[in-house]
Structure formats: structure tokens, C-alpha cells
Amino acid sequence: MRNNCADAGERRERLMSRSRVAWVALPVALAMTLSACGGGGGGSTSAGKEDADGTVSIYGTEPKSTLFPANTTEAGGGKITDALFTRLVGYKAEDGATYNLAADSIESTDAKVYKIKLKPGQKFHDGTDVDAQSFVDAWNFAAYAPNAQQAGSFMAPIEGYKDVHPADENAKPAKDKMSGLKVVSPTELEVTLSAPNSVFPIMLGYQPFSPLPKAFFADQKAYEAKPIGNGPMKFVSRTPNALIKLERFDDYKLEDKVHFKTLDVKIYSSQETAYQDLVAGKLDFMEALPPSAKVGEKYKADLGDQVLNANLLSQSAIALPYYIPAFKDNVKLRQAVSMAINREQITKTVLAGSYVPSDGWVSPGIKGYRKGVCGEYCTYNPDKAKALLKESGFTGKLTIQSNQDGGRKEPLEAACNSIKQALGVECEFVGATNFGAFRQIVDGKQLTGMSRSDWSADYPSIENFLNPLYRTGGSSNDSNYSNPAVDALLEKADGTANPDEAIKIYQQAEDLIAKDMPSIPVWNEKGIGARSKNLLAAKLTFTRDAELAAFRVKAKS
Amino acid sequence: MGRYVLRRLLQLIPVFLGTTFLIYALVWAIPQDPFSGKCGQRPCDPSYVAEMSQKLNLNDPLLIQYFKYLGNLLTGDFGTTFNGVSVGEQISTSWPITFKLGIIAVIIEAVIGIIAGVLTGLRKQGFLDNLVLVSTLFLISLPVFVTGFVLRLYLGPQGFDIMDTSVSTDPSIGELILPGFVLGSLSMAYVARLTRTSIVENRRADFVRTAIAKGQPQTRVVGIHLLRNSLIPVITFLGTDLGSLMGGAIVTEGVFNINGIGGLIFRGIQEKEGVLVTGIVTLLVLVYLLASLLVDLLYAVLDPRIRYE
Numbered sequence: 001m002r003n004n005c006a007d008a009g010e011r012r013e014r015l016m017s018r019s020r021v022a023w024v025a026l027p028v029a030l031a032m033t034l035s036a037c038g039g040g041g042g043g044s045t046s047a048g049k050e051d052a053d054g055t056v057s058i059y060g061t062e063p064k065s066t067l068f069p070a071n072t073t074e075a076g077g078g079k080i081t082d083a084l085f086t087r088l089v090g091y092k093a094e095d096g097a098t099y100n101l102a103a104d105s106i107e108s109t110d111a112k113v114y115k116i117k118l119k120p121g122q123k124f125h126d127g128t129d130v131d132a133q134s135f136v137d138a139w140n141f142a143a144y145a146p147n148a149q150q151a152g153s154f155m156a157p158i159e160g161y162k163d164v165h166p167a168d169e170n171a172k173p174a175k176d177k178m179s180g181l182k183v184v185s186p187t188e189l190e191v192t193l194s195a196p197n198s199v200f201p202i203m204l205g206y207q208p209f210s211p212l213p214k215a216f217f218a219d220q221k222a223y224e225a226k227p228i229g230n231g232p233m234k235f236v237s238r239t240p241n242a243l244i245k246l247e248r249f250d251d252y253k254l255e256d257k258v259h260f261k262t263l264d265v266k267i268y269s270s271q272e273t274a275y276q277d278l279v280a281g282k283l284d285f286m287e288a289l290p291p292s293a294k295v296g297e298k299y300k301a302d303l304g305d306q307v308l309n310a311n312l313l314s315q316s317a318i319a320l321p322y323y324i325p326a327f328k329d330n331v332k333l334r335q336a337v338s339m340a341i342n343r344e345q346i347t348k349t350v351l352a353g354s355y356v357p358s359d360g361w362v363s364p365g366i367k368g369y370r371k372g373v374c375g376e377y378c379t380y381n382p383d384k385a386k387a388l389l390k391e392s393g394f395t396g397k398l399t400i401q402s403n404q405d406g407g408r409k410e411p412l413e414a415a416c417n418s419i420k421q422a423l424g425v426e427c428e429f430v431g432a433t434n435f436g437a438f439r440q441i442v443d444g445k446q447l448t449g450m451s452r453s454d455w456s457a458d459y460p461s462i463e464n465f466l467n468p469l470y471r472t473g474g475s476s477n478d479s480n481y482s483n484p485a486v487d488a489l490l491e492k493a494d495g496t497a498n499p500d501e502a503i504k505i506y507q508q509a510e511d512l513i514a515k516d517m518p519s520i521p522v523w524n525e526k527g528i529g530a531r532s533k534n535l536l537a538a539k540l541t542f543t544r545d546a547e548l549a550a551f552r553v554k555a556k557s
Numbered sequence: 558m559g560r561y562v563l564r565r566l567l568q569l570i571p572v573f574l575g576t577t578f579l580i581y582a583l584v585w586a587i588p589q590d591p592f593s594g595k596c597g598q599r600p601c602d603p604s605y606v607a608e609m610s611q612k613l614n615l616n617d618p619l620l621i622q623y624f625k626y627l628g629n630l631l632t633g634d635f636g637t638t639f640n641g642v643s644v645g646e647q648i649s650t651s652w653p654i655t656f657k658l659g660i661i662a663v664i665i666e667a668v669i670g671i672i673a674g675v676l677t678g679l680r681k682q683g684f685l686d687n688l689v690l691v692s693t694l695f696l697i698s699l700p701v702f703v704t705g706f707v708l709r710l711y712l713g714p715q716g717f718d719i720m721d722t723s724v725s726t727d728p729s730i731g732e733l734i735l736p737g738f739v740l741g742s743l744s745m746a747y748v749a750r751l752t753r754t755s756i757v758e759n760r761r762a763d764f765v766r767t768a769i770a771k772g773q774p775q776t777r778v779v780g781i782h783l784l785r786n787s788l789i790p791v792i793t794f795l796g797t798d799l800g801s802l803m804g805g806a807i808v809t810e811g812v813f814n815i816n817g818i819g820g821l822i823f824r825g826i827q828e829k830e831g832v833l834v835t836g837i838v839t840l841l842v843l844v845y846l847l848a849s850l851l852v853d854l855l856y857a858v859l860d861p862r863i864r865y866e
Contacts, residue, residue, distance in 0.1 A: 062640070063640050064639060065640050066640055066641035077640070146608065148602075148604055148607070149605070150601065150602060169606070239726060239816075240647045240650055241647060242727075242816040267816070269811050269814060270811040270814065273723050273813065274723075274814070277814075279722075280714040280715070280722045282721060440590050475600075
């Protein structure tokens with residue numbers, strides 16, 4: 001659900017950055033010889049003495065909502081709440097595999113009732129205990145409709161959610177607590193879901209499932225100004241639009257504790273300036289690099305082994321909405337368009353190698369991903385594409401709609417050109433001014449042609465790539481796709497307690513989706529970030545975040 | 558004089574009301590749902606939309622919304638943005654920085670611009686005149702962000718290393734000199750040309766000829782008689798420029814990552830933070846009005862023929 005950071009505020013920044021390219025071309029050419037590839041597996045390290053009480057500064061953007069964990073759905077605020085709170089499970093930076101953090105064990109026999117035990121002795125930053133009640137209270141708060149928490153709907157699988165969050169927004173909720181949450185003892189809780197859900201333990205690592213201390217419920221205004229969490233870092237101070245300062249919480253004992261003292265989240269209005277600061281050593285970490293640094297892979301020359309790579313949970317696709325008559329049941333047309341897009345060439349040239357061609361509906365690097373699910377239909381083949389188009393009987397003009405800022409326009413224009421050349425039909429890119437304007441068209445089901453349909457998963461599970469997008473009535477099923485067979489398989493997979501078996505059934509669903517092709521997979525983004533030379537080690541996660549536990553600060557000599 | 562100032566100050570009230578209403582209406586009239594795109598790739602939860610609309614009075618008719626806003630404003634409450642941070646706090650952290658930056662830019666453009674203008678105006682068609690003409694032409698044709706990027710590249714760590722790539726969270730005056738120069742560079746060129754033209758014109762004026770005929774020294778003729786009279790258009794330009802430098806420093810602030818009003822207003826417009834935009838623009842309107850009042854009063858100082866009664 002994270003708002004792809006490039007969408008919201010970068011048009012101005014891009015304007016500025018383009019002109020910069022020419023000015024830096026010369027030094028780049030000189031420095032090219034020094035270029036080396038960044039460390040693999042998300043991390044990068046160098047030798048040197050470590051400073052256990054050092055300061056790390058990372059790139060940030062101004063949070064768009066209050067710093068409550070269940071109200072933070074975008075990257076700017078997520079960065080802060082992620083460091084302030086620890087949830088029951090964590091995700092491994094490399095592949096998103098879950099491991100227990102606050103939880104000692106999570107058990108279920110039927111994927112419906114989960115028995116969760118907490119590790120003893122955990123504290124909030126104000127010294128109070130992290131107990132089962134603090135989780136239950138926080139989840140109830142998130143779900144209760146009048147609290148208006150943006151991510152409240154993530155509590156939907158829990159039994160009794162409908163009572164606290166009625167489907168009709170004007171109705172008063174009957175209760176303020178979900179019946180599915182039960183505190184057994186201070187370190188044990190029992191969660192009953194309204195239907196079996198095998199990925200619930202994975203969801204538990206997502207932000208809205210953070211616990212909240214008593215202080216939160218006592219005075220929310222005060223809490224807003226100075227959040228108290230249970231995570232590896234505690235809140236120190238905040239200057240709006242400039243700086244958020246966090247500090248190590250010394251009573252934190254869990255696996256992902258940090259090895260430095262202070263974290264400065266510096267707010268930048270321009271990614272380009274932040275990049276300059278990073279190269280100059282004034283900023284220590286960026287999870288994404290500005291477009292100008294990616295041109296000609298300039299960042300490799302600038303940063304050498306300080307570059308960080310990671311797989312991301314992102315899937316870029318072009319959707320063909322079912323509410324448009326020409327697209328409705330025309331699988332041949334979908335296949336023809338897909339085979340007319342030269343993914344290989346566009347990712348290499350227009351996208352400057354920061355994306356790779358996609359061959360399925362699930363992003364590579366997570367459990368359940370298989371190579372080549374889309375098969376020949378996602379491989380460029382203009383001859384076959386032309387033949388398929390003929391069979392489809394489609395005539396007329398194709399359009400691709402998207403917001404045109406944040407670098408979204410160029411690759412889709414290239415895709416359109418590729419389609420035009422391969423199929424010989426007119427294809428035009430139709431741009432909306434910004435992400436908000438584009439979402440308004442999509443949410444209102446007012447698309448008039450194909451559209452950009454990019455998805456970044458909320459948590460690392462194959463389920464999150466399928467249920468929200470392709471299930472009838474899914475929260476992001478913008479194309480109105482509906483296939484009862486897919487729905488049935490997804491439901492069956494949700495109810496399968498054994499995770500490996502569940503994945504197999506999700507894969508069957510993906511195979512069915514591949515036959516219908518509700519959207520055309522185009523490319524997957526590669527995570528490219530960087531650290532400064534002040535750090536000995538840093539790591540980028542698959543959620544495009546800093547893995548703070550892996551950061552090591554270089555001692556100043 | 559006192560009555561004139563009072564009358565001007567009273568005029569501020571209707572202007573203030575009119576502009577704030579216009580801005581408020583315009584911001585909320587942008588044909589886009591304030592909640593679209595706020596919650597990422599899925600529509601916002603209806604309960605969230607309902608709750609926030611209630612908080613921001615979005616369900617009321619525009620006029621009532623505006624008066625509610627105005628009522629809060631008069632009690633010193635600028636409202637809060639979507640992220641729960643009060644607009645007053647955001648303005649109070651950004652305002653001093655922008656103010657410093659604006660003043661530095663105006664001082665730089667005034668000092669360099671007027672000196673260059675006077676020198677070239679007195680020695681028309683000399684080498685210096687041509688040099689200033691060409692260099693101001695160059696500055697005028699360069700967009701501000703080009704100036705900013707070039708200076709940062711060559712003076713920053715990758716060049717001569719005499720400045721940082723961005724300023725700190727609470728920048729000192731020293732740190733702001735270069736951004737101030739970038740910000741003021743375009744207007745500096747205009748000031749130089751304006752001063753030059755004005756000086757050239759007034760050199761042939763009767764009162765200058767009289768002053769020379771009276772045998773007054775050159776410095777007095779230029780400094781008192783010529784310059785004072787020539788500065789009226791320049792002061793007018795500088796006065797309005799102060800306002801536009803403060804609100805329009807978006808690009809410069811972005812290049813040097815200065816947490817100022819320009820960046821704040823840009824973000825406010827992009828994210829449809831109506832209260833933020835209205836709050837800042839209200840403040841900018843006041844700055845414009847006060848600056849133009851100051852300019853009008855300065856006319857009287859510069860030219861004794863102008864009287865305010």
C-alpha cells in the first residue's frame with residue numbers, strides 16, 4: 001500500500017535534475033574507470049573501526065499522516081514508525097522470510113485460531129511492559145471506524161471486524177472491540193479469524209499490527225507530539241519539514257537491535273540534493289536514487305561499492321479494464337498487446353537498467369515466485385502479436401493512461417511505441433498531472449483504455465500479489481476482474497494452514513490468471529540505494545527500507 | 558504622515574479578507590478529490606474519508622468553511638495539516654529561514670546591482686558598461702536552477718570545496734549567502750540595468766546640471782542629487798521583489814534543501830493541504846502589503862517633492 005515514493009512530489013525535482021545531467025557528464029566519463037559493482041544481497045560492507053555510539057543520517061520525506069503505526073501508509077512516515085515499533089514478527093531483509101520478534105511462538109492448527117506467545121521482559125520506551133493487552137488494544141483502536149486509521153482495514157481478517165467497522169461509513173459501529181481478540185495471560189493472546197487465513201502470521205509483521213502503550217490511550221495529543229513505541233529506536237525530537245531525531249532504546253533486547261546511537265531522518269524536498277549530500281558524505285543512506293544518478297549508471301561511478309541492491313515487492317503491469325467493452329472478453333487482444341511490448345529493450349534503455357522485464361504476476365525474490373509463468377505471452381514477438389491481433393478482431397486506437405510525473409510517462413510512451421510498431425495500430429499515452437489525479441480516474445472506474453497498474457505488496461507473500469488485485473471485489477481490483485475459479489482457489493489457499501501447500505494453491509490461481517491476462521506484466525523494479533563512506537555497513541530491504549540493524553558506523557579517526 | 562500610514566494600515570483589512578477568501582476558495586476548488594492518492598494504490602477507507610472530512614469541515618458549504626477557518630485564524634490557530642502537525646508550527650520554523658534568505662538576497666542584489674548600475678551609468682559605452690551589459694544578459698537568460706546547480710557543482714565538495722551541497726536544518730547567515738546570491742542573481746541583473754538607465758536619463762536633467770554649475774564636488778552630485786532621484790524605480794522594484802523572493806524561492810530552496818516557505822507552499826499545493834497554503838499565502842500577502850507601504854514611505858525620503866498628508 002506504500003505510496004511509491006516517486007509519485008507524489010518529484011516533478012519539480014526532475015525538472016531540475018535533467019539539466020544537471022549535462023553538467024556532470026564530463027567528470028562521470030573520467031570517473032568511469034573507477035566504477036565497481038555494489039555488494040549483492042542487499043548489503044554492502046567495508047573495513048574499518050566501528051563506532052558503537054555513532055550517528056546515522058538517512059534520507060526522509062515529510063510524513064503525510066500522524067505517526068500512529070496504523071495511520072502510516074506511505075514511505076515518509078513509515079520510515080519513522082518502522083524504527084519506533086516492533087511487531088510480533090519481522091521480515092528478513094533479503095527475501096522477506098518471517099522470523100519471530102516480539103512473539104515467542106505463533107501456532108495454529110486450522111489457520112483460523114492463532115495462539116500467540118510473547119517473549120517476556122519487553123518494554124515500551126516509557127518503561128511500561130509490552131504485554132498481550134497492548135497488542136489487543138492497538139488492533140482494536142486501528143479497526144474501530146471512528147478512529148479513522150488509514151490502515152484499519154488490515155484488521156479485516158479478525159473475527160468481529162464488521163462490528164467495529166461497518167461497511168456503510170455512516171453507520172455507527174455496534175461495538176468498539178473485536179470479538180476475535182482474547183488476552184489469555186499477559187504474555188499470551190489468542191486471535192480468532194472470521195475465515196481461515198494462512199498468511200495471517202506474515203501480515204503480523206506489517207505496521208498496523210504494532211502494539212501501543214497505555215500512554216497512547218491516555219492522551220493522544222501528547223502522544224502525537226512524542227510517540228512512544230517498543231522498537232529499537234525511541235523518539236527524541238522533530239522539526240517539521242526538516243529533521244526527525246531518534247535515539248537507540250537501550251532496553252531493547254530483540255534480534256534487530258541497532259548498533260549506533262542516533263538516527264537523524266533528514267527531510268529533503270529534492271532527491272537530487274540528497275544524492276549530492278550522500279556523495280559528499282553529509283547524508284549516510286538513501287533507499288532510492290534520483291533519475292539523474294541512474295542515467296548511464298552514473299551512481300556506480302560516484303559511489304562504487306557503496307551501492308546497495310535489493311529485490312523489491314513491486315510489480316508493474318498494464319491493466320485492460322473489464323468495464324471497457326472492447327477489452328471485456330478479448331484474451332487474444334491482451335496477448336497481442338503483451339507480445340508487442342519489447343520489455344528487454346525498454347528496461348535497458350528508457351528505464352536505464354533500474355527495472356528488469358517481468359514474466360509473471362508475482363515479483364521475483366519472494367517465496368512462491370516461479371520463472372516464466374506468463375511464458376511466451378510476455379516475450380516480444382511482433383509476428384505472433386500481429387496474428388493474434390487479427391484473430392482478436394480489434395480495430396481502433398489503444399491508449400495507456402497514467403500519471404505523467406515521477407518518471408512514469410517515459411517507459412509507457414516507449415511501450416506505446418513498441419505496440420504501435422509491432423501491431424500497426426495507433427497507440428497514445430494519456431497523462432494525468434499527478435498521482436492523485438490519476439487515482440481519482442482509476443478509483444472512479446473512469447478509465448477509457450489501458451492503464452498503468454503498479455503494485456507494491458504490503459507484506460512479503462504471494463497472497464498479497466493476488467487477493468487485492470485479482471479477487472472479485474478486491475481492494476485494488478481496479479479492472480473489475482472476476483473469475484469464480486480464481487476466487488475459489490484463492491479462498492482455498494487462504495484456508496490452508498500449511499504454508500507450503502497454501503503457496504501451491506496460490507500458484508494454481510496465478511496460472512488461471514495467466515490464462516485470462518487481466519493485466520499485462522511489464523517489469524519489476526530493482527531496489528537501488530546507497531550508503532555514504534561514513535558507514536562500514538548498511539543494508540537495503542525488499543520493502544525499500546533501511547535495515548537499521550545491519551548499519552555500522554565508521555569510527556572517526 | 559501618521560494619518561497616511563494609519564489609512565494604509567486600515568486598507569490592509571479588506572485586502573487581507575479578500576485575498577484569504579480567494580485563496581481558500583481556489584485551493585478547495587482544484588478539481589481533485591483531496592483523498593485520491595492519499596492512501597497509495599487503493600482508495601482510502603471510507604471511514605477515514607468521513608472522519609477527516611468532518612475534521613476539515615469539508616462537508617460544509619464553502620462560505621461557512623471559510624468563516625470557520627477565519628474564526629480559528631483570528632484566535633491564532635492556523636489549523637493542522639493531514640499529518641497532525643500544526644500549520645503555525647510549520648510556518649514558525651520555516652519563516653525565519655525564508656526571511657533571512659529573502660533579506661540576504663535583497664541586500665546582495667541591491668548592493669551589487671546599484672553599484673554596477675551607477676558605475677556603468679556614469680561611464681556609458683566603456684569597457685565596464687559592456688561587461689555589465691553582457692553579464693546581466695547572461696544572468697537574465699539563465700533560469701535560477703541552472704545558476705544554483707552550476708554554483709553548487711563548482712563550489713561544492715566536487716569542485717573547489719568551499720561550500721556544502723545543502724544547508725543545515727537551522728542554517729546560519731553564512732550558509733545562506735550563496736543560496737541568497739543564487740536567489741537574487743536574476744533580480745540583481747534587473748537592478749543593475751534599471752539603475753543604469755535611470756542614471757543615464759537623470760544625468761542630463763536640469764537639477765544635475767545646476768548642481769554641477771554650482772561647483773559641487775562630483776561625489777556629492779552623484780551621491781545626493783543623481784542617485785537619490787534615480788533610485789525611485791529601483792526601490793519600487795526591490796520592494797515588490799522582497800515579497801516574490803520569499804514566496805517564490807521554491808527552486809532555490811529545493812536545490813539547497815532549505816526548509817523555507819517556498820518548499821512548504823509547493824508541498825501544500827501538491828498534497829492539497831488547503832489550510833497550509835491559505836496560511837502561508839495569508840502571511841505572504843501581509844509581507845507584500847507591508848513591503849509596498851515601506852516603499853511608498855521611502856519615496857518621500859528619496860524625493861522631498863513627494864509628501865503624504
